[in-house]
Amino acid sequence: MTRPAWSEVPKEKVDRFAAIALGEAGELAQRILSEIRREHPHLRLVEDGSGEPMALVGIRRAIEGFVHNLASGAGNPRVPPEVFQEFGRGEGRDGRSLDSLQATYRLGVRLAWRRFAEIGQHVDIAAPAMYELAESGFEYLDGLVEQSVRGYAEAAARRAGERLRLQRQLIDRLLVEHRGDPAGTLAERAARIGWELPRTIAVGILVRPAREAVAPAVEPGILLDMESEQPRIVIPEPCTAGRSEMLRRATAGWSGAVGPPVPLAAAAKSLRWAETAVRLVEGGLLPGGEVLHCTERTEEMVLLPSAELIDAAAHRCLAPLENTGPAQARRLAETLLAWLETAGGAPEVAHRLGIHPQTARYRLRQIRELWGEVLEDPDRRFEMLLVLRARRLRGELGADGD
Numbered sequence: 001m002t003r004p005a006w007s008e009v010p011k012e013k014v015d016r017f018a019a020i021a022l023g024e025a026g027e028l029a030q031r032i033l034s035e036i037r038r039e040h041p042h043l044r045l046v047e048d049g050s051g052e053p054m055a056l057v058g059i060r061r062a063i064e065g066f067v068h069n070l071a072s073g074a075g076n077p078r079v080p081p082e083v084f085q086e087f088g089r090g091e092g093r094d095g096r097s098l099d100s101l102q103a104t105y106r107l108g109v110r111l112a113w114r115r116f117a118e119i120g121q122h123v124d125i126a127a128p129a130m131y132e133l134a135e136s137g138f139e140y141l142d143g144l145v146e147q148s149v150r151g152y153a154e155a156a157a158r159r160a161g162e163r164l165r166l167q168r169q170l171i172d173r174l175l176v177e178h179r180g181d182p183a184g185t186l187a188e189r190a191a192r193i194g195w196e197l198p199r200t201i202a203v204g205i206l207v208r209p210a211r212e213a214v215a216p217a218v219e220p221g222i223l224l225d226m227e228s229e230q231p232r233i234v235i236p237e238p239c240t241a242g243r244s245e246m247l248r249r250a251t252a253g254w255s256g257a258v259g260p261p262v263p264l265a266a267a268a269k270s271l272r273w274a275e276t277a278v279r280l281v282e283g284g285l286l287p288g289g290e291v292l293h294c295t296e297r298t299e300e301m302v303l304l305p306s307a308e309l310i311d312a313a314a315h316r317c318l319a320p321l322e323n324t325g326p327a328q329a330r331r332l333a334e335t336l337l338a339w340l341e342t343a344g345g346a347p348e349v350a351h352r353l354g355i356h357p358q359t360a361r362y363r364l365r366q367i368r369e370l371w372g373e374v375l376e377d378p379d380r381r382f383e384m385l386l387v388l389r390a391r392r393l394r395g396e397l398g399a400d401g402d
Contacts, residue, residue: 005128006070006136017123018071021116022064028115029060032108040104058083059108066112066140070133084144085151092155102145109141166192168225171234174267175203186264195223197264198236203271204258204291205278206231206251216250219243230278233258234267244293251291255281260295276305285394303390310390317384320370332370334397335363337388340381 021028033056061083091101113134120130170189190197206216207230215226216233223234235247238261247258257277259270273294280286285304286297294301303310321329335349342348350360367375374380391397 004132005126006132009125009129013123013125014071017119017125018067020119020123021067024115025060025063025067028112029056029063032059032111035111036104036107039107040100054083054086055104058087062108062140062144063112066137070136084147085154088148088151088153089155090151091148092152093159098145098148098152101148105141105144105148109137113137163193164227167195167223168227170195171223171225171232174201174234174264175232175271176268195221196236199264200237200239200261201264201267201270202235202238202258202261203267203274204233204235204256205271205274206233206254206256206291207278207281207288209253209255213254216254218250219246222247230256232271247291253289254291255288256291257281257286258291258293273301277301280304299389300393303386304393306390307394310387313383314387314391317374317380317387330397332363332367333388333391335360336367336384337392337397339364339367340385340388 036055087101088098091098116133116137117130120133125133166189170186170193173186173189186197215224215231218224218233221236225232233256235243235258238244238258255278257274259273259277262270277286277292277294277297280300281288281292286292286300318333321332324332334353338349338352342352346357346360346364349364350357353360388397
């Protein structure tokens, strides 16, 4: 915008100021770069096609652009975007923050202003106009930073995209069936994203709560593939203290399942258990709305996927119930399950089922009449226990205490 005090400076003084400043632009840029190098010795300087440091080119163009705008009275100086966006891209590509780059910009503006103040004094420009000039300089600095932030964001997004691509490739490779030690084939891919190969691993499947759901904020080291229809998650050293609770917090609101911890070479097996659990969730046999851990659902994971085997066994070991009515068959099956689980008598069964002890005794007599000596066989009792527990899990029998 137009600044009142500067607009009142006679044109011949403005022209003299601009001529001196432009004449010294190259030398001033070199001095600024030397000071930047002194204060930031680790700064990496990239050269252009002619072998000249791009930083020097950028500083010179910034000075010249500022002075030209100042002399023409065109308002706020236009920042040359190309070079300063490229500076930001360079920081983003190398994975550095913009802090050091912004520090060099501030140093450059401070040194340039020092020389501009000397030129203004030499040309006899009034102090209020020079104060406005200083204010314009800091606005110009904001513009330089803004251009660099744009370049940085572009490079950071590209770098993040490349890392995600490499991460997905690593996950794909992890989940291939391995024979022998997989470390050799995985080490190079893992090194590309700075991932240390773990000894043990757990693999999970996530179910999106919504199509545009934000990815879970998992801790560094946990691999997440959000590109799959059902996102995959790879957890290194899953038994590390606190990791399970962290994962619960990070995946709040999501459904899914995490397979059991396995050696690195067996990652595909952990995935298969997670896939099985997710199918059970989708079938309504396991609860949704949370990410389940298969190791905490051992009974369901063993019995529910074996429906065909369980049903075949049920046809044989529960055959005595076929000649009873549906309601009676259910009551006797629940009583038999309570007796098998408590290994007690009528009082324990009654307490477990919430019925009168006399009712429990009556039902147990019926059970002994129906099964006879089979109840004395430990293997048959175990088989009946599995069948009846599977039925309870499927909702065909009452839960404990129902």
